[in-house]
Amino acid sequence: MKDIKVIPVYxxxxxTIPENDEWWGKGFTEWVNVKSAQPLFEGHNQPRIPLNxxxxxxxxxxxxxxxxxxxxxxxxxxxxxxxxxFNGHM
Known part of the structure; x- marks a missing residue:
């Protein structure tokens, strides 16, 4: 098992990027989704707030x-x- 390398998807x-500003509103990032998460059942830990x-x-x-x-x-x-x-650019 020593040969296994942990490589998470990032x-x-x-x-912010111009495309998200245009499509979702100025300042949109995934943090908007994280902050607006709601618990789906009792004990569900949402939203998940980053450390500090x-x-x-x-x-x-x-x-x-x-x-x-x-x-x-x-x-x-x-x-x-x-x-x-997006249309030929990253």
Missing amino acids: LPQFH HNYYDLNDVETLKWQCKLAKEYGIYGFCMYHYW
């Missing part, structure tokens, strides 16, 4: 450095970066 929708209310912005290079440091600390080998393709 969804980068935690920053850290609704980070992936446009901030320091955020990416912080996440890479955490990943290294906890044995994450790398990330599978998900991205969107």
Whole structure:
């Protein structure tokens, strides 16, 4: 089992982009969805609030450095970066 490498899927929708502003309203990110989550049953822990209310912005290079440091600390080998393709550009 030592050869198994942990590589989580990294969804980068935690920053604003012009397409989301146009389609969903100015300032939309996945944090909007996270904050508006509602419990579906008794004991359901929703919304899930990030530690220290850290609704980070992936446009901030320091955020990416912080996440890479955490990943290294906890044995994450790398990330599978998900991205969107809009009419010929990422």
